[in-house]
Amino acid sequence: MTILTGDCRDIMPWHAPFDMILADPPYGDTSLAWDRRVEGWVALARSAVKPTGSLWVFGSLRSFMATADRFADAGLRIAQEIVWEKQNGTGFHADRFKRVHELAAQFYRVETPWRDIYNDVQTTPDATARTVRRKQRPPHTGHIDAGHYLSRDGGPRLMRSVIYVRNCHGRAIHPTEKPSALTEILIRTSCPPGGLVGDWFAGSGAAGKACRLSGRRYIGCEIDPEMTERARARLAMVLPFHDGGRP
Ligand SMILES: C[S@@+](CC[C@H](N)C(=O)[O-])C[C@H]1O[C@@H](n2cnc3c(N)ncnc32)[C@H](O)[C@@H]1O
Structure with missing residues (x-):
């Protein structure tokens, strides 16, 4: 259970192999200062995941279309996607639907047949x-x-595949925090019990909480040192998983 501070491209490959990689990178959809697309992480993540593992990547359709070649060039194939439906959304533009969903897509290595990918x-x-x-x-x-x-x-x-989970409105410590209940579903699906999850853009460490509650090991990486501190403090408050049920 660790959250490391720094650039995931430098740090996370050293902790390979991961049973599952979770990535919630900045989508690069807006002109906001923090929303800058990160280049180069996809190929590194592909090399860092076990041959039988997979990656769950959060994004918008816009961000996936803009970066589709990165996944294909890295030798990753899409398996499926889920839609996270939330109760509160963003409405940057008054001429569009209020956006109350995010996508997460699962990718796996092209050389591994789907039947060999861990999938519960x-x-x-x-x-x-x-x-x-x-x-x-x-x-x-x-x-x-x-x-x-x-x-x-x-x-x-x-x-x-459309999963309704309330977002962390009011309780969030990160502006784009994903509910840990949602990440727990993906983790239980794609990482064996006791396996290692790599969370390449950890933010609040919500996925770390999900790992703790589901009995998976977790290494997160966050570039913002202040956020890392808050995420670590939060994780320290989550009781660890015990065999036979939740704490
Ligand atoms: C969309 S947020 C992730 C939110 C997270 N899933 C949560 O539930 O709190 C993306 C995060 O990636 C971080 N980040 C951006 N570039 C990074 C990099 N190269 N390495 C690691 N973290 C990075 C940002 O500081 C931001 O906190």
Whole structure:
């Protein structure tokens, strides 16, 4: 459980191999001073992830389209994407929809078949019970036995790719903080228990909290030393995972 201070391109390759890399880089979509696209990290991250691992990268469609060649040139293939739906969004422009979502896309190394990538698809317990009505003829008059109606429980179902999680409005320590509950879903899906997650643009360290709660190891990297301090302090307050459940 560490958050290192510095440029992820210099620091993170030294801590390879990672079971999973999480990257939430500046999207480079606005003229804001902090929103400058970082070049060169994709190829470095690809070399730093295990052959059976994958990268989850946050971005906007605009940022993915602008950087698509970086992923292809690095030998990364897209597997799938999820949409994070939040309750509060940004509205920089009055002539567009209020933006209440972000994308996260999963990439893996082209030489590894998808079936070999660690992938523990998450499920939700909210399937509605399914009742199968099978009208059967009673075996003979007067004999009524059970089983005229067969009821089957719905059981778990695959988690949907549009995931609603409230953003950290009011509690956030970083302007673009991702809810740790959201990163925990990605981490549980793509990093084996006890595996190592590399968070290349760590910000508030929200993913570190998710690792702590789910029993994964974590190395984050953040270029802003003040933010690193705050992220470290926050992580120190999260109780570690214990076998058999949450603390
Ligand atoms: C979009 S924010 C990440 C927010 C984070 N996911 C969270 O939940 O708090 C991007 C972060 O990357 C940091 N950053 C920018 N360039 C970097 C670099 N070269 N190496 C490491 N961190 C960098 C920024 O200071 C910023 O905190």
